[in-house]
Each structure stands twice: as structure tokens, then as C-alpha cells.
Amino acid sequence: SLAVAQKCNLGCVYCYAEQGSFGGAAKNMDLCTALAAVDLLLAEAQPGGKASLAFLGGEPLVNRSVLQEATRYAARQATRRGVAIGFAITTNGTLLTAADGDFFEEYGFAVTVSLDGPQALHDRLRPYKGGGGSFERILGNLRPLLARTRRVPIMARVTVTPDNLALRNTLDGFIAEGFDSVGFSPLLSAPSGRGELGQDDLEIMLEQMIDCGHEFERHCVAGRRYPFANLVDALREIHRGTHRPYPCGAGAGYFGVSAEGGLSACHRFVGDAEMAMGSLSTGFDRRRQADWLQARHVHRQEPCKSCWARYLCGGGCHHEVIHRGRPACNYIRGWLHYLSLIHI
Numbered sequence: 001s002l003a004v005a006q007k008c009n010l011g012c013v014y015c016y017a018e019q020g021s022f023g024g025a026a027k028n029m030d031l032c033t034a035l036a037a038v039d040l041l042l043a044e045a046q047p048g049g050k051a052s053l054a055f056l057g058g059e060p061l062v063n064r065s066v067l068q069e070a071t072r073y074a075a076r077q078a079t080r081r082g083v084a085i086g087f088a089i090t091t092n093g094t095l096l097t098a099a100d101g102d103f104f105e106e107y108g109f110a111v112t113v114s115l116d117g118p119q120a121l122h123d124r125l126r127p128y129k130g131g132g133g134s135f136e137r138i139l140g141n142l143r144p145l146l147a148r149t150r151r152v153p154i155m156a157r158v159t160v161t162p163d164n165l166a167l168r169n170t171l172d173g174f175i176a177e178g179f180d181s182v183g184f185s186p187l188l189s190a191p192s193g194r195g196e197l198g199q200d201d202l203e204i205m206l207e208q209m210i211d212c213g214h215e216f217e218r219h220c221v222a223g224r225r226y227p228f229a230n231l232v233d234a235l236r237e238i239h240r241g242t243h244r245p246y247p248c249g250a251g252a253g254y255f256g257v258s259a260e261g262g263l264s265a266c267h268r269f270v271g272d273a274e275m276a277m278g279s280l281s282t283g284f285d286r287r288r289q290a291d292w293l294q295a296r297h298v299h300r301q302e303p304c305k306s307c308w309a310r311y312l313c314g315g316g317c318h319h320e321v322i323h324r325g326r327p328a329c330n331y332i333r334g335w336l337h338y339l340s341l342i343h344i
Contacts, residue, residue, distance in 0.1 A: 001054035001267045002037055002070065004029045005062035006259045010092050011129040014161060014187050014195035016319070022258075022271035023191075028063045029259040034070035036280045037257045038077060047082040054088040056256075056267050061095040071107050090114065090157070092126070093138035101145040104152050112155045113142065117164040118173060125163060125195070139177070146178035155181040155229065160205055161195035167208035168215065171228060183229030184209065186331070188317070189324040196324070202331040210338050220344050234339050238312070245299065247314030251277065251292045255284075265292060268319040303329070309336050 007026035008015075038053065045051040053074050055067050071087055078085035088110040096113075104111055115138065116125045123133025146154060156174040164170065167184055174182045186205055187195050197205065212228050219226035246252065250266035257263060258270045261280040269275035277292070278285035298304045298315045303326075307313070313332050315321065320328075 001056050001254070002029060002034055002060075002257050003057060003259050003267065003270050004034060004055050004060045004067050004070070005058040006270070007062055008057055008059040008092070009062070009094060009129060010059070010126055010134060012126045014125070014159065014190040014192070016190065016268055018191050024271060026058075027259045029066055029257075031066050031069055033257075033259070033261045033280065034066050035073055036261065038070055038074045040280060040283075042074070042077055042081055042083060042085075045078075045081070045083045050084045050086070051078065052086045052088065054090070054267075056090050059092050059095065060089055061091055061100065064095075064100070068103060071103075075107060086110070088112070092134065093141055094128075094134050096138075096141040096145070098144060101148075101150075101152070105150055108151060110153050110155070112157050113138065114159065115156045115174065116158055116161075117166070117170045121164045121170075125159075125161065143177070153180040155179060155183060158182070158184045159195075160184050160186045160197065162197060162201045163195070165201065165204050165208060167205070168211050171212050171215075175227060179227070181227045181229040181232070183233075186328060188328055189320040197327070199327065199330075202328055206331050206334045209335055213338060213342070217342060217344055230335075231339070234336075235342070238339060243311045244314045245297050245311070246293075247316055247318065250318055251289055251296070265318065268317075307333070309333050312336055 005028050006022055006024070007028070041051055041053060060067055074085055087107050089104070090112040091114070093113040093115070114126065116122045119133065119135040122135040126134055128134055142154070156179045158164070158170055160167070171182050186197050186202065188197060190196055209230065213231050216226045216228045216231050248254065248266070254266060255263050255277060256265070256267035256270050257280065262270070263277040263279055263284065264270050264272060265275045265277055276285070277289055294300070296315070296318055298310045301315045304310045304315045309332060313336070316326055316328065316332070
């Protein structure tokens, strides 16, 4: 994933990237750095294999020209190498245009838009830096794209804080808007500590998630689509027998690239010297990578190594665990227990 813009026009109260800049000066990735990242990605992919290139920030559309040129270059180079490449972007949606929609359609992007609930809630959590809400602008930009036939999936991603725990209302509202998928992510670690979920909040979130799950079951039995991403993705993993010693690919098959070309264990560790994994100029630091993977293995984590859910959970988000510990274990086990009882 490329942090093509370490800057943002929003002032989200909980942002892990500290409102886009990761605690440093705001900056854009230059084209040479982006192309070098693409070259490194494809050099690691085998002919006939797959690769994925994601654009994040900050707000990646602040640096639209580099995003587009890197995409075109990656598509050409992947074709020459016989590698299937997929593209993704996570955006706040405020700068999204119809032309962006055409571009994403052409290159088959998966588009994730950060939205935190109905307008009043969203505007409180994700205002512009200069003040004022962003919801109306985002939905105004998105509705023409959601209304047209397309191959690009558009997902709404909701960061859950103590202020927006009415999940069913949010889920039904975004499904009604036409999103292909809606997912919830609990806020467990924020640089300022603002918005983090406590134990009581996580109990409420679990109840709300299960309520959304029951609604999914009702729709499924009736033959209707209900794109609740957390449930769909989890059932898919259970069905195919997922057995993982890590929660994600961070530091293994997945790396974040900073605007200046630093490599990190994932996009959330951009700018964190302790989680650096090399650079585009020097390549991967294989010793640090090996040490990271050994230390973060679920068998090396407490209380994970004796938890019945360890191979479905993988030990929890590395960034959140390192910065806050594991406040969400009961929530995760409760959610997985519910999933094990679903009968459709």
C-alpha cells in the first residue's frame, strides 16, 4: 500500500495517521517513489501469480496524478510479467469525482469510503479541518457512482466509537444508499486516546453486531441480499477452513510504503521507526522481517496461545495490540461464537 498523500483535508478526531501526516510534516509521494514501489512489488511476484496495490493516506486523492500514473504503470508492467494485479483505494470521499469513478472502473479498483454513520454522527466524528461537516459532500459525490451499473465494488467502512454504536441503523441506511458492502471496525487505539472503545462499549457493539447478523439471517432465508461485510467475510473464511497464526499479512506479504519510500509492516506503521522494514532504496530488511514474524506469531502471544479462537482471530491487529493491548478479546470471542451458531 502506498501512502501517496501524507496529508488530509479532514480533521477526524481519532485518526491513527494523526489527521493524515503521521505526526510529521504533510507531504505527497512523488512519482519516482511510487513507480519504484510498483517495481519492488512486481519483482516479488511470480509469473502467473497475483499482486495487489492499494492507495491510502491521509487522503490519497489529494495526490491524484501520482495515483493514476502509478496505476497505469503497474497495469502495464504486471501484464508484461504475467502477473494478475488488483487495485484498491481507501478514501474519505470528499474529493471524489465522476472522472475518478471512470478511472476506478477502467482499472477494476475496489473502493472503500470512510463513513461513520448518519449525517449528524459522521459530521461530529469526521469534520473538515477548517470546521463543518463532510457528510453531505461525500454522499453528493458518491450517489451518482452508486446509482450506475459498474464492476467496481464500493464499500462503506465505519469506524465504531462510543458515539456511533447504533450499528443496525447505520447498516440499513448505507445499504439503502446502494453500497455494495458495509463493514464495521472498532476503534481500539487512537494517538490521542479519544474515541477508543471501553469494555462497556464493546459489550454494546457485540450486541449490535449480533443484531445485524440476525437481520442478515432473515434476509438470507428470504432470498434477499444484505451486504453486511463483517459477517460475509467471516463466514467465507470459516467455510474455507482458514487457519492463521497472524491476523493479517502485515510484515509478511503486505507492506506499507511512506511518501518518502520507507517500508513498514503495514500502512498503520508508516513513520514508526521501530516498525521499519527497510526502504525502496535499500530493499527489505529481512532480519527485521523475520524477527517481527517470529515475535508476532500467535503461539508467542499471551493469552492467545491458549485461546480457542486463536486461529480465527490471529491475535488481533498488531498496531492496536502494540499500542493498547487486547481490550477486545471478549468481543472477538463473542462474535466468533455467534458465527459458529448460524444456520442458514
